[in-house]
Amino acid sequence: MERWKLYAFAAALFAGLTSVIAKAGLKALGADVGLAVRTVFVFAFIVLNTLVWTGAAKTSATLQQAGWRPISLLALSALTTTLSWICYYRAMHDGTVSFVSLVDKGSIIVTLTLSIFLLGEPFTWRIAAGAGLIVAGLLVLAGGKPS
Secondary structure (H helix, E strand, O other): OOHHHHHHHHHHHHHHHHHHHHHHHOOOOOHHHHHHHHHHHHHHHHHHHHHHHOOHHHHHHHHHHHOHHHHHHHHHHHHHHHHHHHHHHHHHHHOOHHHHHHHHOOHHHHHHHHHHHOOOOOOOHHHHHHHHHHHHHHHHHHHOOOO
16 A cells, blocks of 8 residues: 555544544533644644654755745645634534534545645546545434434
């Protein structure tokens, strides 16, 4: 299996663990405070990862060479991530993590659509079938009340 696929499956595993662990942590904290605490730790772990695997000098040189456009796009991505996390944590604090997490995965439809039209990525029958199943799942969820 290609390395990127292993990373993708690992990301899904860790994302699944993240939601359940976070929901347990939110019992003693509000959604916004819990998210802030989590984000501080995420920042620290990401900086440590970058220093260990890339190094400070290479990271600095890469940032200087990148220019404003990639940095601006990543800043915009950070803004949308922040808005997503705020909404996700507020929903998870008040709702069931299983329901919120499933609905949140509906974001793949937005990602899929934008990746095709803005990035020119291919749209295959497998992607169409997977997207159709996700939409079907979201319709099942939307039709009922979470228990």
